[in-house]
Amino acid sequence: MNKRVNRREFLKTGAVLSGGSMIAGSQFLDAGTLPDLAVVKGADSYRSTIKAVEKIGGMGRFVPRNTKVALLANAQRNNPGAFTHPEIVKAVIHLCKEAGAVQINFLSWLPRSNWESTGLLQAIQAGGGQLVIVNNDETMFRPTPITKGVTLKECRIMNCFFEYDVFITMPITKDHAGNKFTGTLKNMMGLNSPLNNRTFHKPNWTTDPEAIEYLDQCIADLNLALRPALCVVDATEFIITNGPFGPGKLLSPQKVVVGTDRVAIDAYCASLWGLDPAAIHSIARAHAHGIGEIDLKKMVVKEYRN
């Protein structure tokens, strides 16, 4: 039987998930002096990740000691530029360990073979993290209300997700056939049940003029229910056509983008290949929800080289 989450429990979970960054931030660092987005460019993705997290205040700001960390990387397909770079995964595991995390687990409902063929399983194991594969059975997902959702009123998040203290999302930014762009916002669908994800498409999506924006609205709504403490985005090399699966044209900015504001990060990443963030419905709708800032001029974006 699925257990419904009551409001009190949901709020408690949200507080714990967001608490990692808030508690550590207020104790050790003045967040006001730090950039909103730290971007590091360089051929060595591992070093870029370490440096970007350091520039945004260090992993200790987001991962308190003795906490359990849930991570969401993209292992969709082993085509070049379609999955999170294993070296970035290794670096994040290293930083979480250094910060004193007691569990560093990557959650996924994709089959283990995806993680093997992308080299991500080997990276997780080498780094000292663990891969947790969740069966696609709907009972493995918890119905979670989204009271402020415009179109998506309930999502179904992996049951095990609620056992963790801190959540870090680690997408690769890339093209997407459905909504032109994928990054931190769309990556959240990786925690939601595949069956619920399918409801993001209207039954008459091929003929309804509003169907495409419906999908984007669902993505924005889903992001009301999930709040990562930190986003580490792979913008090293990614597909800008034929996404999300590839193969497609590759762009290689060699950048790792780190921050907490999903909208700002996606706006930055979209601009890497000339997309107008305001024209990407998922980004605009998430901004309208107050999830983050779409205008990069209002953000402190600092770029570094490693």
Add this chain to the structure above:
Amino acid sequence: MYPKHTKTLLPMVICLFLPVPSTLFSGIELTDLLPNPSEYLLWKESSPIQKAKGEDLYLLIDGGAELYLEYGFEEALMVEYAAADNNRINIEIYRMKDSESAYGIYSLKKSRSAKRLAIGGEAARDDYYMNIWAGEYVITLTGLQQNKEIDRGLDALAERIAAKIVSPSRLPNLVKNIRPLLDHNDDLAYFKGPLGFRNRFAFPINPLPGMLTGIVSQSSDSEFTVIVFSDSAKAETALQLIIETMRSRSDSRILGEPIRPPIVVKHRKNRFLIDRTGSHLLLVSSPDQPGEKLLLDRLKATLSSQGTPPLID
């Protein structure tokens, strides 16, 4: 009253006229298309074969399935082949409902800069991958490394797979008729719904009510789109909807008076000539304005000569 065996024979006769899936007809399983070790020793299967039929495609290519379903997806296979030095190539074979649908997906997946090859109905080779259209199949081969061994492997595997496909590669009628207007290097994508259309053309109204199919063509100096509607009334309604929408948007405006087409529209940085002929809506864009008008006239002439009903596939 009736001959003795009517009850038995009648259903059998009816069955003869029922549509039969092409793979059943030809007896081809997707796995039959893969090169096997007895015919090709250099590259061998190195992963389990994954398959999907119909909506199960979501389980195989989560997030990318809708586009295939829009074009009429039947079944798919994915497998990895490996050679010496850990060189690896992903093989994906998609069987679509017909050759025209397969061409549509192929036309969207190939890039504008891809090198065209005479494999199957048509093949397009990019830096590290290749798309092949052959009959009702679309085959995508992806090199997971970039080196000469992979290059040779892509060519060899593509030729071997395509050689096993005997069904004819038929272009959609609309493409067949428009192609003579294009230069060899022009890129043409054929869409059968809003996702395909949106992938190639950022237009504020999508889908346009009643749109069926169409093409988007891009060359170095011009771009045009033909959208096919089920009848001329629907095409006219769509044209009026565009005018209305462009008038109401802050990022668009209509240049001049939209009484007599072609209508000149500015949407963000792009300028379009929009016109209608029968059940076809045409959008042409080029920095060369006389050239733009000339292209529009040529398109109209070509499409008008096809008459109605429109060229639906």
